Amino acid sequence: MNIGRQPFEAIWNGLSLAAWLVDASTLQILQANEAAARLVGRRAVDMEGMPILELAATPEDQIYWSQANTDIAAGIHSHSWVRNIRSGALVPVDRCVLAIHAPTVTDAVRCLLLTMQDRSEHEASRLELEALLSELRATLDSAADGVLTCNLHGQMRAFNQRLVHIWQVPHELLLRRDDAAIWAHMEDQVLDSEAYRVRRTAIAHEPMRESADILRLRNGMTVEQRSVPQFIRGRPAGRVYSFRDITQQSAVQADLRLAARVYESSLDAIFIADKHNAIVRINAACERLLGASVAGVIGQVAARLFAPTQNHCAFMSGVQQAWQQEGFWEGELRLRQGDDGQCSVHLSWVALRDDEGTVNQSIGFMRDLTQQQAAKQRIEELAYSDVLTGLPNGLLLAKKVAAAIDASRAIGDSFAILFLDLDRFKIVNDSLGHSFGDRVLKLVAERLQRCLRQSDMLCRSGGDEFVIHLHGADAGVAEAVARRMLDEMQYPFMLDGMEFSVQCSIGLSLFPQDGGSFEELIKQADTAMYQVKERGRGSYGFYQPQMNANLLSRMKMEHAMRQALGLGHVLVHYQPQVEIATGRIVGAEALARWTDPELGAVSPGTFIPLAEESGFIVTLGAWVMEQSIKEAAYWMSCGTPLVVSVNVSALEFRQAGFVERITALLGRYQLPAQQLELELTESVLLHDAQEMEQVLAALTSMGLKLAIDDFGTGYSSLAYLKKLAIHRLKIDRTFVSGLPDDEGDRAIVQAVVSMGRALGFSVVAEGVETQAQRLALHDMGCEYYQGYLCAPALPAAEFRARTAGPAADSKRVLQRASCLLPAAER
Structure with missing residues (x-):
């Protein structure tokens, strides 16, 4: 039957079902009704000629419309989603695709009819029902009691997680859903399993009966089991069991019985008063403390037991206010004893309220403070x-x-x-x-x-x-x-x-x-x-406020110094020691140099005393010692063996195991002991002289050389020079700086040189900066010097470069190096 276009349009647009006519070959929309326009938020006329793929809102729809035409023409009926472009929301729909002949187009044109039924209300109802079921299930699982429902034949239909917890049902039993195994497990958990089995059988034979039982489980739990018949539409359909953990309640009952015994045997005095604060009961300890019989106390207002500094009404007003705010009053009072006696007690008076919050009883705990106060007074005196x-x-x-x-x-x-x-x-x-x-x-x-x-x-x-x-x-x-x-x-x-x-x-x-x-x-x-x-x-x-500033600055520097070693900010530099007569380098003194990213180059005169005062000199000295021995071993391996001189502080020298540590380092780097010289101050030798003599003897027996640093600036005691195995004296720079003109400096230097030669020591002058100083020292018989005239303390790499080459070239190299120095440094 052929329907005219106008009647078709009326029927088409009057449909409540969203519908589209789609060209089966091009998959373009030929026509859409008003319901379709409302569903997708587009005008019907705007959708004419639009590819149907533009309506595909899910990957499944896109795959469907991308199939071969024959597969599409086979049709589909399924749930899907379509997007409303006005709201941007995805709308759930019941989608159907059918191959038809359009009544308004040529019969030869095959069309597809796409219809969509809005399922929003149905989906919302489904989600609401699921949420309700989930809420009911969550409520059941959140219940404080374990719940189990069974049908009339005793088959389990539902239970909550609390039941699993109380009965400790294994997970594998839950997966199997074997009712008989679960009942057997529950019976096994009860201490009296046989009695529980008999009781459960009796309940099952009387479906309309309610029951209540107390069960004691093997895990120590006490459980109250209640069972009631379940009715559905007024007819019995099964049974509901509830299981409540009453372990704590049972314990409370036991505690109450225990409390009664404690009350009677307590060493603290206890009284109980009624709502009018009249004493209704006292224990034996209270009777002894009061020195009165029970008969003479019962009925008396509790406040009159005490002798407060204020009147009894004012005292009770304070007690009741404390009850109102905190539920108890406590403090120290004078308790009347017998006729005339008194003693100090600590009273804790607790209000007991009924369900409406009214104080209907109170209980007081008193402790005699006589001995405690005497002890407290003595403690305060000592404290x-x-x-x-x-x-x-x-x-x-x-x-x-x-x-x-x-x-x-x-x-x-x-x-x-x-x-x-x-x-x-x-x-x-x-x-x-x-x-x-x-x-x-x-x-x-x-x-x-x-x-x-x-x-x-x-x-x-x-x-x-x-x-x-x-x-x-x-x-x-x-x-x-x-x-x-x-x-x-x-x-x-x-x-x-x-x-x-x-x-x-x-x-x-x-x-x-x-x-x-x-x-x-x-x-x-x-x-x-x-x-x-x-x-x-x-x-x-x-x-003075500046004092704290100085201390803070000192603290910051000490912290930076302790961090510097691990961060690589401290390096060992080496200052050449030169034979005056030949200009030949014979050794080098190892000197620590610290360059901080914030503080810049920190003078040794600043950080070395700080290290000694803080004790960090032990760590720093040990590190310098190892670096110096390692570097001296490298010089030897390069064919230019030189003696390295390392300063040792008094604190480091007195450390236990000092000799053993030096021995271990020499062995590790395979450096002969005669290539290491230790520079000691006079203070090291004067403290614990006998012990120091033994340590020095152990070091020299290994072949190490010992030098006295800054000789003449300390105590200048000559006794240790005779007793100890010293190899060299070092003249401090303060005596060298005045040469050759200062007569006092000349006399001191000459005396040190002469004494050193007489005792068989070599002598090194420090701080030589001018040729005139070097010549003066040479004339006085000094053998060696170090200072800016030769070179400052140099980084290891630069020192290696200056000492490389034949020994015969050393003098020439050093002379050239000294000429490269600025006049102020030379």
């Missing part, structure tokens, strides 16, 4: 006083200073803190013993106390350090007290028939200009005291 001297200690001083700071905010008063340290007191302890030193500290404390007013406080903070708080003192008063203390300490001490002197150094800080807290004032006074010690001890000094 706030120095055991040795009896002076206040740091804790009490901190409290006093804190009170002074609070008071000063009100009245604007000032005060001073003095930090006093006894100079070289370690010598007293080391020579005469700590017991003698402790007695000296008592004498010192007595003298210092005589210099103070009653309002001041002297405190021993530890060791040989004392801290003084000067009440209301300004700078003038503080200085006068410091002078008086120094003068008092000038007088000799007498103990056990021995007369001796003890001096001190004092640092002063002032409140408020030097700090706003006790810690700051102590720190600043301590800093000032250390500045006094660095200036020579035995004096006093006020804190």
Whole structure:
């Protein structure tokens, strides 16, 4: 039947189903109805001639419309998605493709009819149903009780995760869904398995019966099992079991029974009062503490047991306020005992509320504090006083200073803190013993106390350090007290028939200009005291802000120095040592050079003392020693063997295993011992002389050479030169700089050279910068020199380059090198 175009249009556009006519050969849209236009958000006329692929919103649709025409013509009916270009949303649809003859076109043209039914509401309903089911399942799994539903035949239909947890059902049983195996597992978990099996059978035979049982499981859990019939549409359909873990509740019941026994046997006194605060019960300990019979206490208002400083009504008002805020009141009170006695007790009075929150009972716990208060008083005495001297200690001083700071905010008063340290007191302890030193500290404390007013406080903070708080003192008063203390300490001490002197150094800080807290004032006074010690001890000094800046700078430099070694910022340079007569290089002194990215080139005169003071010199010296031995071994392998001289600090030299470490390094780098020279200062040789003599003997027996560095600048004791195996003396640059004109320098240098030659030592002059100095040294018989006249300390690579070549060329090379130096360096 052929339908006219107008009736077709009316039917076509009246369809609620979205429809498109598609050319079967070109796959272009021939016509679309209004429902299609609404579905995809395009006008129907705009879609005419558009490739159907433009409507494909999913990869599956694109694959379908890309098939052969014959496959497309076979049609499809499936769920899919189409995009509404106005909203940008993907719309779920029921899609159908059919091959037809279009009624409005030539019969020879085969068309495809594409229809889409909007499934948005259906999809939303499905998702809502899935969400509801998921929510119901999540609710079931979140239940505190384990739940199990069975049909009338006892077959399991559903259970939640709590049931799995309570019964500890293995995962493999859950996967198998073997009801008989799960029931058997549950029976096995019950301590009395046989009784549980009988009970479950009885429940199964009475489908309308409700039951409740208490089960004790092998894992220690106590479970309450309840079962009720399940009805669906008013008819019994199965049974619902619920399992609740009541282990804690059972324990609570047991605890309550235990609490009753504890109440009766407690050593603490306990009373129970009613809602009117009248005592209704006391335990035996309370009866003993009160010294009264139970009959004489029951019915009495609890507050009247005590003797508070305020009246009983005011006391109870405070108790009830604490109950309202925290649920309990606690504090120390005086408890009446018998007729006239009293004792201190600690009372914890707890309010007990009913379900409406009303206090209907209260319970009080009392502990006798008589012995505790006596012990506390003794502890406070010990906590706030120095055991040795009896002076206040740091804790009490901190409290006093804190009170002074609070008071000063009100009245604007000032005060001073003095930090006093006894100079070289370690010598007293080391020579005469700590017991003698402790007695000296008592004498010192007595003298210092005589210099103070009653309002001041002297405190021993530890060791040989004392801290003084000067009440209301300004700078003038503080200085006068410091002078008086120094003068008092000038007088000799007498103990056990021995007369001796003890001096001190004092640092002063002032409140408020030097700090706003006790810690700051102590720190600043301590800093000032250390500045006094660095200036020579035995004096006093006020804190200056620059002191902390210097300490901070010193701390930063020490940190940078410790990092520099690992970062490669420290290198070993080598300064040639030259034979004066021939100009031949005979050795080199190893010198550490530090170049920091921020600080630049740091002078050895700056970082070496810092390394010695901080102890880092041990690590630095060990590293320089290894680098120097390694470099000397390289020189030997190149055919230019030279003696390398390495400075050893006193701290490094006294380290345990020093000789063994040198031996190990020589062995590792295969350097003969005679190619290594250790440069020691005179201080190394004077401390623990006997022990040092043994170490030096061990080193020289290996073949090492020993040199005394900076000879003449230290103690210049000649005794060790005779006893120790010294090979060389080094004349300090301070004596060389005045040559040849300074008569004093000439005399000193000549004396050192002559003494060295007489004792069989070679002599090296340091810091030679001019030819005139070299000639003067040559005339006096000095054999070797080092200094800028030859070369400064050079990096390893540059030193190798300058010493390369035949030995005969060394003099010429060095002369040329010295000429290349700027005049200021030469």
